[in-house]
Amino acid sequence: MIYAANPKSVFLKNKLEIKKLFENVLDSGSYILGEEVKKFENNFAKYCNVKHGVAVGNATDAIEICLRALELKKGDKVLTVSHTAVATISAIVSAGLSPKFIDISEIDFNMDINLVEKNITKDVKAIILVHLYGQSCDISKIKKIAKRKSITLIEDCSQAHGAMYKNKIVGGFGDFGVFSFYPTKNLATLGDAGFITTNNDKFFRKILKLREYGWNKERISELHGKNSRMDEIHAAILNIQLKNLDKNNDIRRKIANYYNESFKSIDMVTPTNNSFSKHVYHQYVIQLENRDELKIFLEKNKIYPGIHYQTPAHQMKAYKKFYKNKLPVTNSMKKRILSLPIHSGLKKKDAELVIKNVKKFFNKKR
Numbered sequence: 087m088i089y090a091a092n093p094k095s096v097f098l099k100n101k102l103e104i105k106k107l108f109e110n111v112l113d114s115g116s117y118i119l120g121e122e123v124k125k126f127e128n129n130f131a132k133y134c135n136v137k138h139g140v141a142v143g144n145a146t147d148a149i150e151i152c153l154r155a156l157e158l159k160k161g162d163k164v165l166t167v168s169h170t171a172v173a174t175i176s177a178i179v180s181a182g183l184s185p186k187f188i189d190i191s192e193i194d195f196n197m198d199i200n201l202v203e204k205n206i207t208k209d210v211k212a213i214i215l216v217h218l219y220g221q222s223c224d225i226s227k228i229k230k231i232a233k234r235k236s237i238t239l240i241e242d243c244s245q246a247h248g249a250m251y252k253n254k255i256v257g258g259f260g261d262f263g264v265f266s267f268y269p270t271k272n273l274a275t276l277g278d279a280g281f282i283t284t285n286n287d288k289f290f291r292k293i294l295k296l297r298e299y300g301w302n303k304e305r306i307s308e309l310h311g312k313n314s315r316m317d318e319i320h321a322a323i324l325n326i327q328l329k330n331l332d333k334n335n336d337i338r339r340k341i342a343n344y345y346n347e348s349f350k351s352i353d354m355v356t357p358t359n360n361s362f363s364k365h366v367y368h369q370y371v372i373q374l375e376n377r378d379e380l381k382i383f384l385e386k387n388k389i390y391p392g393i394h395y396q397t398p399a400h401q402m403k404a405y406k407k408f409y410k411n412k413l414p415v416t417n418s419m420k421k422r423i424l425s426l427p428i429h430s431g432l433k434k435k436d437a438e439l440v441i442k443n444v445k446k447f448f449n450k451k452r
């Protein structure tokens with residue numbers, strides 16, 4: 087069985103260290119927002135080259151908290167894409183705001199930067215960029231527009247830990263960066279956890295309150311906050327896994343290069359790697375006409391690819407009402423995309439089997 091993602095195979099590489107930390111946390115007597123969390127906040131903020139890091143319960147909360155910190159009016163709009171994890175959209179709506187969807191680029195699946203400026207109407211107060219599949223958006227262009235229009239910029243880096251834009255790690259370009267550490271992510275824990283990065287002191291202080299009931303130091307709620315704290319167990323695991331992040335991203339890049347080379351002779355579109363971006367291949371997404379046939383063929387051979395995403399948010403019942411702009415690329419992509427297995431626990435022989443079977447499928451078709 088070869089899965090699109092396999093967190094167990096990644097965690098088992100550090101089995102002894104992880105087992106030991108459970109004992110350490112148990113003995114420490116501190117289980118939420120303790121020393122391990124503080125250490126991780128410092129470590130990961132440093133890794134992302136930002137001033138502040140705040141550990142939270144998950145990335146959906148992280149986005150909601152950033153948006154709440156802006157104190158916008160109910161119904162104000164947030165410019166983003168529909169071709170993302172639905173979490174991005176769920177968070178916008180949970181913050182009392184409305185997503186304004188724009189289309190993606192056919193080249194890299196990220197927000198089409200040519201559509202940004204013309205869609206910034208008066209009611210658009212923030213932009214959420216999603217560095218989808220592990221590849222950064224063309225940030226500087228969008229950042230310039232956001233600055234000129236005085237709009238908040240949030241980078242959703244949930245699929246892009248360690249990815250770079252022009253040799254600088256993502257997460258520090260906007261007003262906020264958010265990260266997910268869900269088990270399948272490039273940097274992950276054995277459960278839910280998330281993170282916010284910011285260089286803004288005022289926002290930092292506000293976010294600290296918003297993640298814990300709006301409390302001040304005396305535990306008096308000064309704001310209406312949430313309970314979105316990180317557990318010590320997760321922080322301790324993340325402190326270990328952070329040390330392996332670059333190495334694990336290298337493994338993903340190696341697999342992607344191997345796939346790219348092997349698929350050159352086949353009539354399907356392999357992922358573009360933009361020159362301004364250092365890709366971390368959270369997903370390796372190919373495009374082809376007969377996607378469903380290939381998926382069934384691979385599954386028959388015990389290879390289980392994924393589809394990210396089968397239904398874009400604007401076509402889901404919960405978010406249909408926000409479908410205003412035409413989204414031709416988003417609408418057509420969903421039928422063509424397939425995420426092949428890629429993760430840092432994937433063995434060379436498994437990648438070889440994936441290649442062999444994809445080639446077999448194409449040879450049969452000829």
Ligand SMILES: Cc1ncc(COP(=O)(O)O)c(C=O)c1O
Binds near residue numbers: 146245267
């Ligand atoms: C782009 C993106 N944003 C947000 C999230 C939400 O992350 P979490 O599951 O930690 O809330 C995810 C996770 O799937 C994601 O991929």
